[in-house]
Amino acid sequence: MTDDQHFELAIIGTGSGNTILTKQFAGKKVALIEEGTFGGTCINVGCIPTKMFVYAAEVAQTIRHSARYGIDSSLDKVRWTDIIDRVFGRIDPISVNGAQFRSTGTPGTTLFTAHARFVGPRKLALATGEIITADQVVIAAGSRAIVPPEIADSGVPFHTSDDIMRLPELPERLVIIGGGYIAAEFAHVFSAFGVSVSIIARGEKLLRHLDHDIADRFTALAQEKWDVHLGNTVRTVHKVEGGGISVELTDGTRVDGDALLVAVGRVPNGDRLDLQATGVDVDDAGRVVVDEYQRTTAKGIFALGDVCSPKQLKHVANHEARVVRDNLLRDAWASTDGLVRADHRFIPSAVFTDPQIADVGMTEEQARDAGLDIATYVQDYSDVAYGWAMEDHEGVCKVIIERGTGKILGAHVMGAQAPTVIQPLIQAMQFGLDARSMARGQYWIHPALPEVVENALLGALKH
Numbered sequence: 001m002t003d004d005q006h007f008e009l010a011i012i013g014t015g016s017g018n019t020i021l022t023k024q025f026a027g028k029k030v031a032l033i034e035e036g037t038f039g040g041t042c043i044n045v046g047c048i049p050t051k052m053f054v055y056a057a058e059v060a061q062t063i064r065h066s067a068r069y070g071i072d073s074s075l076d077k078v079r080w081t082d083i084i085d086r087v088f089g090r091i092d093p094i095s096v097n098g099a100q101f102r103s104t105g106t107p108g109t110t111l112f113t114a115h116a117r118f119v120g121p122r123k124l125a126l127a128t129g130e131i132i133t134a135d136q137v138v139i140a141a142g143s144r145a146i147v148p149p150e151i152a153d154s155g156v157p158f159h160t161s162d163d164i165m166r167l168p169e170l171p172e173r174l175v176i177i178g179g180g181y182i183a184a185e186f187a188h189v190f191s192a193f194g195v196s197v198s199i200i201a202r203g204e205k206l207l208r209h210l211d212h213d214i215a216d217r218f219t220a221l222a223q224e225k226w227d228v229h230l231g232n233t234v235r236t237v238h239k240v241e242g243g244g245i246s247v248e249l250t251d252g253t254r255v256d257g258d259a260l261l262v263a264v265g266r267v268p269n270g271d272r273l274d275l276q277a278t279g280v281d282v283d284d285a286g287r288v289v290v291d292e293y294q295r296t297t298a299k300g301i302f303a304l305g306d307v308c309s310p311k312q313l314k315h316v317a318n319h320e321a322r323v324v325r326d327n328l329l330r331d332a333w334a335s336t337d338g339l340v341r342a343d344h345r346f347i348p349s350a351v352f353t354d355p356q357i358a359d360v361g362m363t364e365e366q367a368r369d370a371g372l373d374i375a376t377y378v379q380d381y382s383d384v385a386y387g388w389a390m391e392d393h394e395g396v397c398k399v400i401i402e403r404g405t406g407k408i409l410g411a412h413v414m415g416a417q418a419p420t421v422i423q424p425l426i427q428a429m430q431f432g433l434d435a436r437s438m439a440r441g442q443y444w445i446h447p448a449l450p451e452v453v454e455n456a457l458l459g460a461l462k463h
């Protein structure tokens with residue numbers, strides 16, 4: 001039996017949770033608790049390594065497509081293990097150094113390496129047997145990959161985004177279950193490296209959370225290069241004698257491969273925290289319920305990131321961490337005066353697939369469902385000068401504006417550098433710049449790619 005240890009602040013999770021501990025917390029007695037790899041999802045198994053693989057994939061694709069610019073080249077070899085070493089040779093030390101810094105470099109902070117769960121109001125039991133109490137607690141416990149029981153219980157080896165990037169060798173054929181972000185990004189990466197990719201998705205299109213124009217076009221492009229099975233899911237999975245796996249779909253189709261990636265969404269980790277012991281409510285989707293100040297339903301307990309957010313994105317978790325950091329320094333349950341509000345109005349996202357995709361604001365359907373009088377315009381990359389330079393025949397920028405006011409309601413870009421191209425539209429929406437002011441109130445560098453945005457806005461204004 002150990003004595004309870006008391007802290008001013010306890011943080012569960014070292015992803016975005018770790019970023020709370022800036023110098024304003026120097027000298028405070030803080031417990032930082034992590035059951036997995038220090039640094040959480042983004043740095044270790046999420047955004048950062050995936051985009052390092054995506055960049056390598058784009059280099060491979062540039063070589064493959066060079067002939068269209070009059071340059072002949074051939075892709076000699078993809079050195080998979082060297083790619084892994086480049087990525088994780090840079091990333092793994094960041095986690096190790098981060099853990100060491102929190103263990104020894106920040107006086108007042110104690111790093112606990114253990115699973116935590118609540119056993120009372122702001123009282124945590126660690127898997128090590130230690131008991132921690134705290135004046136304030138932050139739940140920053142993230143989410144984990146969902147593995148449907150028909151796969152988990154099949155005895156067939158499978159991968160999730162947690163381990164697919166460290167496969168010992170490239171498979172010849174990869175079967176991906178799911179049709180969302182992770183499926184689209186890894187389909188791009190592996191196919192660019194020469195792997196034959198099959199995708200099995202439940203919906204009638206890929207990336208169906210997107211505006212229909214983008215999802216339809218992306219699905220059509222994906223069908224040209226990958227073996228795509230839509231409106232279907234897994235009935236059974238089994239090992240094939242001599243190696244490999246075979247997936248039988250609900251319509252009887254059989255899809256064979258050498259490796260299986262499961263990418264059917266991520267579930268918030270609140271279900272592993274015994275939240276009822278501390279009075280923190282979760283909603284029907286398993287997300288910790290928070291208000292606009294990131295306060296949970298239990299006094300003194302905040303939450304941030306994937307554990308509570310419908311948008312499981314790192315920039316959202318980072319924003320919420322900044323809100324929590326400020327509100328922790330106030331008496332947040334005494335009065336809301338002076339508390340910082342989270343701003344979830346214009347959350348952009350990007351899928352780093354081929355072509356890249358980025359979006360912000362409403363889809364056309366959402367704007368119509370909201371009864372808004374709208375004008376939309378789809379501007380092809382191929383009709384602006386930089387699109388000619390790139391020989392682009394796929395890229396589009398779609399904008400949705402409100403007639404009369406010119407308010408920009410939504411923007412959807414698919415094509416080269418989409419996450420960069422969309423950024424001025426995010427800024428315009430955030431700061432209330434209307435379409436006409438944005439299009440004509442500034443210079444657009446000629447002949448740069450953002451002219452696709454300028455022309456999309458002008459097109460929508462004419463409709």
Ligand SMILES: Cc1cc2nc3c(=O)[nH]c(=O)nc-3n(C[C@H](O)[C@H](O)[C@H](O)COP(=O)(O)OP(=O)(O)OC[C@H]3O[C@@H](n4cnc5c(N)ncnc54)[C@H](O)[C@@H]3O)c2cc1C
Pocket residue numbers: 012013014015016017033034035036037038039040041042043045046047048050051114115116117140141142143161182269272273304305306307311312313314315316317
């Ligand atoms: C493959 C992949 C690619 C992605 N790419 C992007 C991208 O390009 N852009 C983007 O914006 N987002 C991306 N995301 C999403 C992004 O990674 C997450 O939204 C973000 O990292 C969530 O941060 P978090 O702090 O909420 O959780 P995490 O970073 O997951 O941190 C939670 C931590 O809590 C720990 N923990 C959980 N429960 C307990 C417990 N009971 N006790 C102790 N410790 C616990 C976990 O081990 C984990 O380390 C990607 C995700 C994946 C999986």
Ligand SMILES: NC(=O)c1ccc[n+]([C@@H]2O[C@H](COP(=O)([O-])OP(=O)(O)OC[C@H]3O[C@@H](n4cnc5c(N)ncnc54)[C@H](O)[C@@H]3O)[C@@H](O)[C@H]2O)c1
Pocket residue numbers: 148177178179180181182183185200201202203207208232233234263264265266311312313349350351352
């Ligand atoms: N670039 C980025 O920002 C990025 C990249 C990767 C992941 N993420 C985050 O991680 C989250 C999880 O990614 P994800 O791709 O796992 O989830 P997702 O929610 O994006 O997509 C899941 C997909 O799987 C399908 N599906 C669900 N159950 C299925 C089943 N049994 N059989 C076949 N298909 C099924 C769904 O219809 C959906 O298309 C994303 O929602 C996103 O928030 C972000």
